[in-house]
Amino acid sequence: MAVEGEEEKTKSFKLLGILDIQNTPCAREAVLHGSAASILVGLGHFLATSRVKRSFDFGVGGFMLTTLGSWFYCRYNNAKLRMQQKLIKDGLKNKVMYEGTSLDPTRKQNSSQGGGS
Amino acid sequence: MAHPSQLGFQDAASPVMEELLHFHDHTLMIVFLISTLVLYIIVAMVSTKLTNKYVLDSQEIEIVWTVLPAVILILIALPSLRILYLMDEINDPHLTIKAMGHQWYWSYEYTDYEDLGFDSYMIPTQDLSPGQFRLLETDHRMVVPMESPIRVLVSAEDVLHSWAVPALGIKMDAVPGRLNQTAFITSRPGVYYGQCSEICGRNHSFMPIVVEAVPLEHFENWSSLMLEES
Numbered sequence: 001m002a003v004e005g006e007e008e009k010t011k012s013f014k015l016l017g018i019l020d021i022q023n024t025p026c027a028r029e030a031v032l033h034g035s036a037a038s039i040l041v042g043l044g045h046f047l048a049t050s051r052v053k054r055s056f057d058f059g060v061g062g063f064m065l066t067t068l069g070s071w072f073y074c075r076y077n078n079a080k081l082r083m084q085q086k087l088i089k090d091g092l093k094n095k096v097m098y099e100g101t102s103l104d105p106t107r108k109q110n111s112s113q114g115g116g117s
Numbered sequence: 118m119a120h121p122s123q124l125g126f127q128d129a130a131s132p133v134m135e136e137l138l139h140f141h142d143h144t145l146m147i148v149f150l151i152s153t154l155v156l157y158i159i160v161a162m163v164s165t166k167l168t169n170k171y172v173l174d175s176q177e178i179e180i181v182w183t184v185l186p187a188v189i190l191i192l193i194a195l196p197s198l199r200i201l202y203l204m205d206e207i208n209d210p211h212l213t214i215k216a217m218g219h220q221w222y223w224s225y226e227y228t229d230y231e232d233l234g235f236d237s238y239m240i241p242t243q244d245l246s247p248g249q250f251r252l253l254e255t256d257h258r259m260v261v262p263m264e265s266p267i268r269v270l271v272s273a274e275d276v277l278h279s280w281a282v283p284a285l286g287i288k289m290d291a292v293p294g295r296l297n298q299t300a301f302i303t304s305r306p307g308v309y310y311g312q313c314s315e316i317c318g319r320n321h322s323f324m325p326i327v328v329e330a331v332p333l334e335h336f337e338n339w340s341s342l343m344l345e346e347s
Contacts, residue, residue, distance in 0.1 A: 016156075019149040020125065024142050053161070060157045064150050071146050075139075 026074035034067030118250070118284070118310050127284045130309055130330070131301045134286030136200050144193055151189070204286075207300045210268035214259065218271070218278030218291035218313070221320035225259050233343055239323050253310045255327045260339045263306045263330040271297045279314035282328055288314055303330035 012020045021028045042059025046052065098104045119127055129135040215226040219236075227233040240254040261267050271280045273291035280299075281288040289299040303309075311326040331339070 016149060016152050018152070019145055023125075024145070027142070027146065030146070053165075057161075060154070064154060067146075067150060075143065079139075 025078055026071055029074055030067045030071035033070040034063040037066035038063030118253075118308075129286070130284040130303055130305060130307060131286055132304060133200075133204055133301065134284065135304075136203060137286050140196050140200055143196060147189060147193060207268060207298065208266055210300055211265040212261065213268045213270060214261070215270045215272070216259070216280050216291070216326075218273035218275075218280065218317070218324075220275050220318050221313075221324040223255075223259075223278075223280070223313075223324060223326060225257075227340065231340070231344055233340060233347065235343060235347070237327070239325050250310065252323060253312070253325045253327070255325055258308070258327040258329040260329045260331060260336055261303065262333045262336040263303045265333070266300060266302050268298060268300045271299065276317045277315045278317050278324070280311070280326060281314040282309050282311035282326055284309040284311075285328065287311075290315060303328075306330050306332065 012022045014020050015031065019027060019031075021031060038059040041062030042055045045058040046055035049055070095104070095106065099106075126134075126138055126141065129138050212227070213229055215228070217224045217226070222236050222238045224234060224236045235257045237255045237257045237259065239252065240249065240256055242251050245251065245254060269280070269287075269289070271289045271291045272295060273293045275293060277293070278291035279288060280291055282301075285301045285303065287299055287301055289297045291297070307330055309328045309330070311328070313321055313324045313326070315321075317324075
C-alpha cells in the first residue's frame with residue numbers, strides 16, 4: 001500500500017515545478033477553467049481588434065482572473081462540505097454514544113416536537 | 118509518515134494540520150499565479166520592439182502595482198491569522214503530558230492520575246527489527262488516546278531542544294527553565310514520527326519522537342502495563 005501511495009505521489013504533475021495539479025483539491029479544475037477562459041478572451045480580443053500582443057495580454061489577464069475565481073469558488077464549496085461532514089460525523093458519534101440516555105439528541109428533538117403539538 | 122525524496126507535507130493527522138495544508142494550497146495557488154504573471158512580463162519585455170527612453174512616470178501603473186500587492190497580502194494574511202489563533206486554542210484537554218528534552222533523548226511524564234514517566238531513546242540501527250524505520254524508532258513511544266485533546270508541556274533539562282511532529286502540525290521549542298504549552302487532537306489512530314528540531318549537540322539527529330494514537334481502552338491497558346513495569 002505504501003509503495004502504491006508513493007508511486008501515485010511520484011506521478012504528480014507540478015505546474016512551474018510548484019503547483020501539484022493532481023494532488024491539490026480544486027487546482028486542476030481552476031487551471032482548466034483559467035486556460036479555457038484565456039483562450040476565449042485572447043481569441044475574442046484578437047478577432048475584434050487584430051492586435052496580437054494586446055490579445056495575449058488580455059489572455060493572460062483572463063487566465064489569472066478566471067483561475068483565481070474558480071479556485072476560490074471551489075475551495076469555498078469544499079470548505080462548506082467539510083464542515084457539513086464534520087457536523088454529520090459528530091452527530092453520528094453523539095447519537096451512538098448517547099442513544100437511550102437523557103443526552104440522546106434525537107430524544108430532545110422528539111420531546112420538543114411533542115410539547116408543541 | 119515521510120517517504121524518500123518527499124518534497125511536500127505528510128498527510129495530516131490532526132485538524133490543525135489539515136487547516137495548515139489547506140492554507141498552504143491557498144498560498145501556493147497565489148504564488149503560482151504571481152509566477153505566471155512575472156514570467157509573462159519577462160517574455161513580453163524581452164520580445165518587445167517598443168523602446169521609449171522618455172517615460173518618467175505613470176500614475177496608473179503605480180496605483181496598480183501598489184494596490185494589487187496589498188490586496189494579495191490581505192488575501193494571504195487573513196487565513197494565516199485565523200490559523201494562528203486556532204493553533205493557540207486549548208479546549209479542555211483530557212490529558213497533560215510533559216515532554217522533557219535531554220541530551221540526547223526525550224522523557225515523557227504522565228502525572229495526571231498516576232506517576233508514570235519513562236525515557237524514549239532512539240533504537241540504534243544495528244538493533245532495528247525488519248520493517249522498522251532507521252533513525253526514527255524509539256524504545257518507548259508516547260502513547261495517547263485518539264480523538265482526545267491532549268496538552269503537551271515541553272521543556273528541557275540541559276540545552277535547547279524542539280519537540281516536533283510534522284503529521285500533527287506541532288513544533289514547540291524545549292527551553293531549559295521554561296515551560297511551553299501546545300495541544301493537539303489526533304483525528305485517526307496511527308504512529309506519527311518526528312525529530313528534534315533544535316541543534317543540541319553531537320546526537321541532535323538521533324533523538325526522535327514517536328507518538329502512537331490508540332483507542333482509549335488500549336491506552337488504559339498500556340498505561341497499566343507501564344505502571345507495573347516501573
